[in-house]
Amino acid sequence: MAGWRGSRSRLGGGGDTGGMAMTEHVSSSRTVRLGRVQPQAPGHRTVFCNDREANALAKFKGNSVSTTKYDVLTFLPKGLFEQFRRVANLYFLMISILSCTPVSPVSPITNVLPLSLVLLVSLIKEAWEDWKRFQNDMAINNTPVDVLLDQKWISVPWKKLQVGDIIRVKQDGYFPADLLFLASPNPDGVCYTETANLDGETNLKIRKALEKTWDYVTPERVSEFKGEVQCEQPNNSLYTFTGNLIIQNQTLPLSPNQILLRGCSLRNTEFIVGAVIFTGHETKVMMNAMKIPSKRSTLEKKLDKLILTLFCVLFCMCLLGAVGSGIFINRKYYYLEFSKNSDAQSNPDNRFAVAALTMFTLITLYSPIIPISLYVSVEMIKFIQSTQFINNDLHMYHFESNTPALARTSNLNEELGQVEYIFSDKTGTLTRNLMEFFKCSIGGEIYGTGISEIEIGTAQRNGMKVEVQKSSDVTHEKGFNFDDARLMRGAWRNEPNPDLCKEFFRCLAICHTVLPEGEDSPEKIRYQAASPDEAALVTAAKNFGFFFFKRTPTTIYVRESHVERMGKVEDVPYEILNVLEFNSTRKRQSVVCRYSNGRLVLYCKGADTVIYERLADRDNELKRTSREHLEEFGAAGLRTLCLAYRDLSSEVYESWNEKYIQAKSSLRDREKKLDEVAELIEKELVLIGCTAIEDKLQEGVPTCIETLSKAGIKIWVLTGDKMETAINIAYACKLINNSMKQFIISSETDAVREVEDRGDQVELARFMKENVKNELKRCYEEALQYLRTGSETKLALVIDGKCLMYALDPSLRVMLLNLSLNCNAVVCCRVSPLQKAQVTSLVKKGAKRITLSIGDGANDVSMIQAAHVGVGISGQEGMQAVMASDFAIAQFRFLTDLLLVHGRWSYLRICKVVTYFFYKNLMFTLTQFWFTFHTGFSGQRFYDDWFQSLYNVIFTALPVIVLGIFEKDVSASLSKKYPELYKEGIRNTFFKWRVIAIWAFFAIYQSLVFYHFVTASSITGMNKAGKMFGLWDVSTMAFTCVVVTVNLRLLMMSNTITRWHHVTVGGSILAWFIFVFIYSGIVLPKDQENIYFVIYVLMSTIYFYLTLLLVPIAALFCDFIYQGAQRWFFPYDYQIVQEIHRHEPDASKVGLLEIGNQLTPDEARRYAIMQLPGEKSKHTGFAFDSPGYESFFASQAGVFVPQKAWDVARRASMKSRPKTSRKN
């Protein structure tokens, strides 16, 4: 109470009282919509730190999180509601209700029992899944965290956290709620967080506490902390936060920089102390959590259409019967006693009512045309497919990370067999996000003997097995994968150009913005770099004997070995005079440094294009060879940088430095002015050489991509990276090669920049739109030309995020779609997560093709959810993508197995199962339909109730499931050997209306055979005693024939017959006989015992056996001939492959053991190099991630960008200086 009153008085002048804030908080609605920043609830929340009593009044939500769908009470109503949202279930409910009324010709049990079974199973499944979610929640809620209680850190579970609590999170721990960052043991009150779970970015973000709170580190000290936070209401915007911290009567503004979000983890910081601000569902990450959209496969949607068609057929049949009954009904059939007094259905005076009621009767009678067991069976099959096959496949098991594939949903198995477009993220998916210094070229000489993944891939495609074996003595560490004795351990001194080598190494060691961390020994040091490229370069320098170990604001210390003579090690300081930073326009970075002997040098590294422009006009031979080397590296998929230096005289430098200082202190257009000044000194450079960094691809990526594209799948790369990086990876993955025509639509053009500089946003937008439109039009026309001429040239489109924003405009969308669909490869770079999703749905909705998205980070979540099938890369740290995905695999290359094997089989199986169900139920119902014509359209059932209800449940149930589980047209290894077979799925060959029509035709034919053969042959005396059959004898005869035939038909359509086929088919037929023996042998407590003894009567006649032989033959011989003729004259591809490999044993097991490699590494290497493209490519492979950029998306969204790593580092080392206002 005191706290409440206190807040009131303190807030008195603020206009808004604490009390109001609280009530508003309680009443504020929590409608959260996805993807948008919802309007903030009015008012603000006030949090009293370290004061549970004061906060209790506000009734903040607890920190426990629940993602379950149901609770104990809502389970039944909500669960049932969910079930009946499926049209099919509603249909069955309707039929069940109808079957309880007197119009029904069948007993209610026929329909009610199966429906209840289905509902029961579905509800149990729902309950089980919800239970698992609940357990998951519990695990999270019970994670321990340290809370300050009574001046001590007490470990409590997350769920016990309350708003206002002071907590301590240790290194590598996750933040349990949204926290206000108070203090960390780091100097300058900073901590590093990894936000991979939020935005997928793996580089560390720096958060900085307010200076006032820096020293609240020890529990004793923290317990004295009594602050009050006034901040915005909970919302879902990750990058914004507004609020004030009132401490000791001082109001300090808070920014996102002091907020630690739930879901992020603490890195490189021993621990932090923070105050809880938002808890549980009110944390930003939870408010961003979207309900996972439930996806249904395209095949299932088509199945709905089929069901609808069947419903129309059913309706027509019923209508026909109903009209017939209206016409038939007549008093003249006196023995039926149609009269006014009887029920409406037998009242001949109202023919309309008769017809209407008969309609319902017939609907009930024919209801098995849409089998309820179809859904159950299909779900069961899919469940087994995903849990038993996909999850257990050893081909998709990643040994290193101990990660098997995981099908998180079983709805989409068959969708995997029809994917036409794959949208792939780059980092973490195609690449390992591991930059390794791989090769270099110094003074026209290539060093480095490694073979890049792409070269291995090329070699393998040419039929050679390459296994790279690292010789054990090679130093290999993170970021350095270089092996060439000519440079290592001072050996460079004997190279033709040792001076240039020295410059090369120094350039690597000096020209960067990396921070060293930890002890200054080469083994223990860690480099903190904004981009992994930089870290790799500095690591390389270290390994070459130029160990950068210490940085002060003005000096870089390098421990140089072997410089003056072999074996000599000395620490050399270099004074850093200026750092000309990297940005995407400059594409280069320079450092001006002064040697201890006074030599002034400018070291520069950057893209080949920009460096070559600025080279001094000499040494043309070196330039030429270096360029060749660049191209060679580029073709090998390596990321290249050119290194150059320039010796400066002190006069030149001094005069330049004046201009530089001027530019630096200017208040307007500082960046631009700095760039201009930099131009003045970055010229007349001397080329040293170039570096090649391998952005390590995931294992087997190029091969996988090639296989997939052979399978007719088009792969698009959607990445947040820059254009160069993206193109580079596209080259590395063999998505793009030099023989392709590339269309590049980029916003990084001079024209755009010019308009940008004018600063008028409206004009910029207009200009961009016009620009993009023209570009698109030009590209499209060009593409059409290529297509028209029928040349084999493949097309590739590269587009960046900004242009994409305009191209996705509704007016241009169609053109973009047309253009991109004609391209074999599309690379979208610099795209935001939202754009990834937009591109995905553009193809999904615009082109109506089946799409698959694959990614590993949280930034891929939207794309994963937007596509038909979402695949997450598992086995890594972030789980966000996996949680949103439908399938999770450990490696990109497992897509081959997932799609070509499992997807294809699932598709084939589900197609067969569905068409078979369609056939068997249509045929079954049609026999009833033909009978209706002979019963005066009365709706008399042909078969006994139990026959009809058990037909789908027992007598034909298991074989079709076995078919759905075991059917294989060709083995797994052949599926991968002939990726083209996958095209049958893309074309939906097995579930076309034509296929269904053929099945329907045979269903009609067979039903006619069953009905007419059996009835026509049963009209005279049946045995030697001349006794006659009745209705139930005939129908049981027909039913026996149906059961036998339908089961045999299944064997006929199987490409693979295991013992389970035999067991189930035989078992089903046997089950029928056993059933009917028992059923007709005992007297049941029923009103009518029609079936009593029927089977024994039947089996006492020879007629039974002759008919049982004849009818299946007559029914199936047409199918047999069709199958024979189809295979012979219009074979499917898989049938030919079957024929080719008919006599081979299944090689799927061999595949696992086939690791043998006959080549020695040297031979392999030589071979690989031999296989390199002969013609020199134009692509030189420049790519570099700009350091100092915090979050591309944050800045794009116009959100404040926190300090650059570089700034922080500099300030960290200049503790004495007073805090300066941050530049924005």
Place this chain on the structure above:
Amino acid sequence: MYQFTQQSLPACKPVLTPTSVISTLFLMGIFCIPIGLLSLHASLSVVEIVERYDSECVPHQFRLNKVAYIKDSLIPKNCSRYLKVPKYMKAPIYIYYQLDNYYQNHRRYVKSRSDKQLRYGLQYNDTRSCIPEESNDGLPIVPCGLISWSLFNDTHSFFRGTDELRINRKNIAWKSDRDHKFGKHVFPFNFQNGTLIGGAMLDPNVPLSDQEDLIVWMRTAALPSFRKLYGKIEEDLEANDVISIYLLNNYNTYSFGGRKKLVLSTASWLGGRNNFLGMAYIAIGSCLIVLALVFILLHVKNPRPYGDAMYVSWNWKGIPN
């Protein structure tokens, strides 16, 4: 389990080759035709005489209004017909009556019975299923329901010359029906006492299990045209014997235009005369053989190399034809 999860269970993979297709067709054809011939022979060996009598038995003056004739109980329904035996008929000769256009399989008809009552008689009083013939004057009817109510009541007697042929009317129903479905202690009660009289009366002193006409009638037929066994003549009939039939034409089929026929038939091992089964076997068998020949022909004229990779669609482009 390993083989299961890795989907490598041993399996046979049938691939239809032309040889297998053609040989299967041939074999099946060769299998079917003899069976067909055998059945056809059995069927043809049966001698069958069919005599339609419903219109002939109506006196001339009622020909235009047969319904009035049949409904008038005062008019005698006697009628006599003469049949000539075309071929030697070996005993037993089965007598059937055949009704056409009679919907014994109508839903309203089929369900209008109570098997419980047939078995347990009046002890079982829930006869709702028998509506509309479940009770009369507040008393239950045994046997209830439309089926028994509309029991066929034409009677036939046969003379060869002046000798009456003995007709055995026992054992015309399936034994299972007699023994289990119709109670031995259930006697007709209150049957055909209503305002409307449907068909035959039943002797209230004979238990249902011995009322074989009723039992036969109540095994409802599958199609609207059906035969029911009436009795057996246990004497051989010689060719050209003339049989005179004296019948009581009681049953009303005139209201709905149904036909009544009398059938005398012998039986083979396969039953009565029905060529369908034999013909169907022969037709299917010959069809199979013809198709096998067609396949051979097509194969010879238009062969496709077996398992040729060039026929795969992605290799198809370069191939002419």
